Amino acid sequence: MMLATEPTQVPSAGGEQPCALELRALSKSFTLGSGLLRKGRKLHAVSEVSLRVPRGQVMGLVGESGCGKSTLAKMLLGLTSPTAGEVLVDGRPIAGANQKALARHIQPIFQDPYSSLNPRQRIAQIVGLPLRVHGIGSPKEQAARVAEMLDLVGLPGRAARQYPGQLSGGQRQRVAIARALIMRPALVICDEPTSALDVSVQAQILNLLLDLKEAFGLTYLFISHDLAVVEHLADRLAVMYLGRIVEEGSREQIFGAPRHPYTRALLASALTPEPGLGVPDIGLGCGQPDPSAPPSGCAFHPRCPLAEANCERHRPSLNDAEGGGRVACHLA
């Protein structure tokens, strides 16, 4: 299970074990509205994102719609190629590797269990597809592994013969998890895996993800906008705003002492079920940013309650912060 290309060099210093996943200044831009005759505008969906995910950990990636987290996930899965920067899996760049080799290391779990399963295929076909595509085992062995996998994710054996339309949302998400894990990848990209589910089912799926992580020693990149879920699951957290990471740190750092004003606003706007607290005033103004025309300087400055003149002119870089973690704010 090696990627096609050999490691170019050992990342970071000093004989450290390579991370399960490392992003180096990863960027992706799209051209909007270009036609035969006109040149479109550039949309920087992801800009210079650097991130290290240690093996066996859950890295939470938080941000609002349009912050680039889904584009980031697509680049990691090899579904779209970065404009600049590189992705390293187990210390090896994925740029030259073929999709099949990559697929054995990274698998996705998507948000919407209604669109992530082909409605015309039976569950056994869907879950067994990775084995067939990669030519692993005889048809008999494949069937046995599918049955074992369905059992692991808590689906009854009869589900194998059913179609996605006959299953509930939670069951479908279990199928998606079984498909992602049947080849035992080391790294799973969970793209909002519970946000389309009912709360009572969400807990079942989160428990399952935690159990499977223990059982297989998985590393998760967990993308979500639900801070309560991320706080429950993640060891480390990265907060994105308009394509850039604005703060990164351990769970305790982010939730205990957030340093970026955007992180603080996000935490304040998470509504925990505690009556009597009312809805907090997060003081962000009512403008929503346009990703295709990001503000100058610090992209957050038009909404930031602490913004100064400097914030408008210079973009803060993501620097190591006191007490661990990184933050991109002039005032932190």
Place this chain on the structure above:
Amino acid sequence: MNDSLISTPGAVADGTWPRFTRAVLGHRGLALGAAIVTLLLLAALLAPWLAPHDPYLQNTANRMVLPVWHEAGSWEHPLGTDRLGRDYLSRLIYGTRISLFIGLVAALISGLIGSTLGVLAGYFGGRVDAVISYLLTTRLAMPVVLVALAMASLIGGSLITVTLLLGLLLWDRFAVVARSATLQLRDAEYVQAARALGCPLHHILLREVLPNIAAALIVVATLEVANAILLEATLSFLGMGVQPPLPSWGLMIAEGKSYMFFQPWVIAIPGSALFVLVLAINLLGDGLRDISAPGGRNE
């Protein structure tokens, strides 16, 4: 997380046949269309056993015998005979073969061309889409009847020529529908998941995309079958289609047109047959569209 109770899953999308059958029988137009098409298909297949006479056998002593509902008619020739004394019913039954053959084969050819182009354009987008869209616009700018007439008169009309010509001309709707349906599916998460697995392209297009746009394409196909049948009749009527003595319905109308003021049944019979077949196919197509639409049909 809306209440999703109103929209019950589409009958076909569920993949269960009993549901599908129930949906077909529950839709009056669809059931009627399917019944007539099935009957005519059977007539075409069983023509040698159903037809009372040889459709090519001429009998100059028995020319223009009246159908059975006229006083002079007889059960020997229930629909009478034509100007060469050939049994009209037998020719009509054999004509079903011609119409259905041309309709089905032409729709098959155009379906293959159009779906392939449409799926490729929708899936790849960008330059591929631009080129295919250009082809499509070019094709749409050509008047089908005129081009077919011109080509047929150049090559010479025959069953095969007409079938191929129509097959090569009628792919536009397939391409449009396949393209837009694929465009919607391209970003579906199950297609993304298959891509992330490293599935080969043919797997993604044939196994993940095609089965999910098939319902839309089948609807187009039924309408194109009807279209091709009508165009064949037009070309044959104009003398550039199927050549005598083959019993094409269009040709039968053409052959009868000099008698139509005195013996209107000569063109009324093949005309009605054409009308019924095309109507039935259109009912079938509309019905299929209704039951495969998400959320079921409107009542």
Place this chain on the structure above:
Amino acid sequence: MSEPAMPLLTVNKLRVDLPVDAGTLHAVRGIDFHVERGEMLCLVGESGCGKSMTSLALMGLLPRRARVTAESLRFDGMELLGLTERARSDLRGARMAMIFQEPMTALNPAYTLGNQLCEALRRHRRVSRGEARERAVYLLERVGISAAAERMDQYPHQLSGGLRQRVMIAMALMCEPDLIIADEPTTALDVTIQAQILRLLRDLQREFGTAVIFITHDLGVVARIADRVAVMYAGEVIETASAEALFAAPSHPYTQGLLNCIPAPGKTPPGSRLQAIPGVVPSLVGAVEGCAFRNRCPLAEAACETPPPQTRIAAGHVARCHFATRLADPSRQPQPKVMS
């Protein structure tokens, strides 16, 4: 006219039945609740519990094939059942307004905001164009939209999702309705925008004295904005209480389960197992016997095969469960059977 003490809206044994392929879907199964003047009632439940059907039935916006029956639907002393379509539509917009989840589909993309706002008022009240425009600008300013007068000439697609939902709120307030039904109005929005919209809705509701039925699946939202809460499950209201009482002493196993299965910072240790509710919602096609929750309930006993009684826990706190009184009292909590 009605007495001031009378609730604004009283719903009695409301049922909504929908014909589907496999039979009849009983989406709402005989629910009772009321809304006081000027209060925020949250209807909370998961997908398919009938909360949206209930709101559409109240507005008279259900598809024709849906069958709505009730003992009574009393709005400000007026019986809604049996009103003509014309009378219902006069009521809509003028005295009852609705805010939908997706503002982009609720606003007509072909008209300017000003057009749509003014039309909402002029359809129901005799006001001049100028007066309508004045009120529209005033309300746009009130919902926090800057440069309101210029915004009036913009089209919906020129606004962000958060701004569109603000416009929807302004539109709902145009005729000063007595009741606003908001169906998951913040679900499609980002969390920071959601907090702003909720705050706005809560402030305006208090200021204008409008009653709001707020439909949501998010207990966090419920806790922060509700005066009273009605929890729905499988087409029934299974618990009604004031927000404080509901979160302090949830008295239905489903409500308790819902509260336990969201990770709560400080209460559930990170990475620990959450208390999930096992199983899935029963099908509402055909008859449902007894308590609809019993196949997922940790306390289910033989008694649960009979319909559970409406048990009064405290003033204004009612739960539909055989064990509600025991559940309400934390010292007498029944021990749930061990679940896998």
